[in-house]
Amino acid sequence: MNPPAVTPLIELHGLTKTYGVGDAAFQALKGIDLTIHRGEFVAIMGPSGSGKSTLMNVLGCLDTPTAGSYHYQGIAVESLDTNERSLLRRYALGFVFQGFNLLARTSSLDNVELPLLYRGVSRKERHEKAVAALTSVGLPTKLDSTPAELSGGQQQRVAIARAIVTEPSTLFADEPTGNLDSVTTGDVMELLTRLNLDRGITVLLVTHDDHVATFARRTVLIKDGLIESDVVRAGTPLRT
Amino acid sequence: MIWNAFAIAVREIGRNLTRAFLTVLGIFIGVAAIITMVTLGQGATLAVKAQISSLGNNLLTLRPGAGFGSRASAAGTPHFTEKDAVIIEEQIAGIAAAAPVRTASLSTIYLQNARLSTVTGTTPIYFQINKWNLAEGRFFTDIDLRSGAAVCVIGPTVRKELFGTENPIGAKIRIGKASCEVIGLLVGKGQAGMFDQDDTIIMPLSALQRRMIGKTSSHDISQIAISAQDGVDSNVLITEITSLMRQRRNLQRNQDNNFNIFDTRQIAETLGATTQLMTMLLAAVAGVSLLVGGIGIMNIMLVSVTERTREIGIRLAIGATAGEVLLQFLVEAVTLSCVGGLLGMLLAFGLCAGLARLIQVPFNFNAQINLIAFLFAAAVGVLFGYAPARRAARLNPIDALRHE
Numbered sequence: 001m002n003p004p005a006v007t008p009l010i011e012l013h014g015l016t017k018t019y020g021v022g023d024a025a026f027q028a029l030k031g032i033d034l035t036i037h038r039g040e041f042v043a044i045m046g047p048s049g050s051g052k053s054t055l056m057n058v059l060g061c062l063d064t065p066t067a068g069s070y071h072y073q074g075i076a077v078e079s080l081d082t083n084e085r086s087l088l089r090r091y092a093l094g095f096v097f098q099g100f101n102l103l104a105r106t107s108s109l110d111n112v113e114l115p116l117l118y119r120g121v122s123r124k125e126r127h128e129k130a131v132a133a134l135t136s137v138g139l140p141t142k143l144d145s146t147p148a149e150l151s152g153g154q155q156q157r158v159a160i161a162r163a164i165v166t167e168p169s170t171l172f173a174d175e176p177t178g179n180l181d182s183v184t185t186g187d188v189m190e191l192l193t194r195l196n197l198d199r200g201i202t203v204l205l206v207t208h209d210d211h212v213a214t215f216a217r218r219t220v221l222i223k224d225g226l227i228e229s230d231v232v233r234a235g236t237p238l239r240t
Numbered sequence: 241m242i243w244n245a246f247a248i249a250v251r252e253i254g255r256n257l258t259r260a261f262l263t264v265l266g267i268f269i270g271v272a273a274i275i276t277m278v279t280l281g282q283g284a285t286l287a288v289k290a291q292i293s294s295l296g297n298n299l300l301t302l303r304p305g306a307g308f309g310s311r312a313s314a315a316g317t318p319h320f321t322e323k324d325a326v327i328i329e330e331q332i333a334g335i336a337a338a339a340p341v342r343t344a345s346l347s348t349i350y351l352q353n354a355r356l357s358t359v360t361g362t363t364p365i366y367f368q369i370n371k372w373n374l375a376e377g378r379f380f381t382d383i384d385l386r387s388g389a390a391v392c393v394i395g396p397t398v399r400k401e402l403f404g405t406e407n408p409i410g411a412k413i414r415i416g417k418a419s420c421e422v423i424g425l426l427v428g429k430g431q432a433g434m435f436d437q438d439d440t441i442i443m444p445l446s447a448l449q450r451r452m453i454g455k456t457s458s459h460d461i462s463q464i465a466i467s468a469q470d471g472v473d474s475n476v477l478i479t480e481i482t483s484l485m486r487q488r489r490n491l492q493r494n495q496d497n498n499f500n501i502f503d504t505r506q507i508a509e510t511l512g513a514t515t516q517l518m519t520m521l522l523a524a525v526a527g528v529s530l531l532v533g534g535i536g537i538m539n540i541m542l543v544s545v546t547e548r549t550r551e552i553g554i555r556l557a558i559g560a561t562a563g564e565v566l567l568q569f570l571v572e573a574v575t576l577s578c579v580g581g582l583l584g585m586l587l588a589f590g591l592c593a594g595l596a597r598l599i600q601v602p603f604n605f606n607a608q609i610n611l612i613a614f615l616f617a618a619a620v621g622v623l624f625g626y627a628p629a630r631r632a633a634r635l636n637p638i639d640a641l642r643h644e
Contacts, residue, residue, distance in 0.1 A: 062557060062637045064636065086560060087559070089558065103554060106255055162558065166559075
């Protein structure tokens with residue numbers, strides 16, 4: 001259906017990221033070229049220290065690249081200032097972290113409402129959307145529970161609700177199942193798959209777990225800061 | 241945006257009540273302590289000044305003995321006579337009045353109430369010299385003095401102890417061996433240090449000598465109260481009285497004075513300086529408590545930096561700008577500091593009012609110290625609440641999230 005000339009959602013050219021300076025400098029990303037289109041479900045895989053999380057953080061505007069170009073929906077992200085990157089995150093991106101990163105002593109409802117608060121959404125609409133999001137992740141009965149009262153899987157589902165309540169175009173999930181057992185891992189992955197299929201949210205998933213990666217339709221393998229392979233399942237493998 | 245930051249800050253305070261409470265507590269105690277101490281210190285200074293002036297201005301008291309304490313009434317020291325008082329008044333310029341004073345500690349009885357009171361026998365001018373005012377009745381007069389009438393004027397403490405609420409005027413009380421009619425009630429002057437000025441009975445000197453004591457030495461007097469005219473240098477008077485008394489007591493050049501002169505102005509100056517020193521000391525102590533409060537606030541803020549840095553990371557990750565996060569933290573710090581400061585001012589007001597009554601000093605609301613304490617505490621709270629947030633908000637969101 002899509003015409004071939006459509007602007008890619010994410011387009012990277014020669015992206016590098018270096019930590020430290022001089023002799024202590026460490027190049028985590030050594031030149032990444034990657035194109036991701038709207039609606040994809042991509043797993044970024046690789047061993048520890050391969051640079052997959054760094055790539056994810058740069059893509060999610062949580063970190064800044066050292067060199068190279070990054071276009072998000074045609075916007076040159078590397079030329080945005082701190083505030084503009086915040087606004088890009090606010091209106092287009094959603095995050096799910098390995099460590100959940102929910103506000104402590106804060107109810108599920110308030111956690112999920114938080115991104116809407118920064119968007120200036122009215123109180124009533126905030127409440128409705130947060131309840132809807134928590135219901136869609138299967139937690140309609142846990143609205144007033146604080147993170148300490150929830151299991152790991154439930155906390156991660158609250159985090160997913162927080163990420164999708166703003167209807168982002170891209171959802172970044174960094175080892176979302178890293179702290180979960182196999183049963184809840186299945187639940188969370190099914191949830192992410194459904195969000196991708198039903199709502200058309202582009203999902204970028206970082207994992208080192210082969211089973212988790214099978215939920216994605218495309219797998220990008222990173223090794224030593226470079227893309228080693230880029231495979232689309234049930235189709236022809238793409239070579240970079 | 242400000243309203244939004246305010247809403248978020250208020251939510252955040254509500255969510256961390258323990259932290260909020262501890263922050264507020266630090267400011268609260270610091271502010272209350274400094275305001276209370278300074279206000280009460282000033283009240284005490286005022287009270288001391290008022291008490292000193294109630295003793296009588298330019299009042300000199302001539303007493304036998306070489307000085308204060310154990311030497312004051314050394315055995316063998318000759319007493320003064322009524323004649324001494326008359327001579328001083330006549331011969332020394334700049335004296336407004338001089339009154340001979342004889343005091344005796346005598347049992348006083350009215351109906352079933354009995355107590356030991358200090359009874360002062362003197363002349364009518366004594367009331368003027370010592371600035372006594374009448375609440376009821378009358379002072380005794382020169383006629384009473386000449387006739388040796390058994391009449392007396394009593395202080396409020398004696399009235400309370402002997403008569404309770406009953407009207408003492410016209411009543412007869414037994415003093416020592418004789419009966420005496422109460423003709424006047426004095427207006428109270430209050431405590432002067434450890435000594436209750438209001439616990440006094442004053443009667444004509446002649447009556448005390450003849451009726452109450454009745455011994456051979458009854459013409460001796462124990463003190464001479466002298467008031468100087470306004471604007472007269474008390475040091476000059478002291479020198480002149482000293483030389484006159486040395487002459488009258490036949491003291492040789494190599495002999496020390498066997499009397500001393502007690503000058504209320506000197507005492508007033510000494511006490512004034514002392515209370516001022518005390519006020520400064522109290523202010524210093526209060527300043528330290530404010531500092532300790534400030535350090536308490538700083539500790540609470542710094543301890544929560546790790547948690548708050550992660551919180552800032554989360555907020556940045558979900559799309560808050562650094563400015564919004566900082567505004568939230570600023571509003572939070574200002575709100576907590578102001579609440580603490582205001583509560584501290586309220587507590588200080590209550591404490592000052594209560595304690596001032598308890599220790600009997602005047603309470604004057606001091607707006608200046610309230611303002612200073614409040615501003616200082618607010619500044620400490622805002623500084624330590626805001627500065628760590630400022631550092632965190634400058635980080636990349638991912639670094640803030642990873643903060644350990």
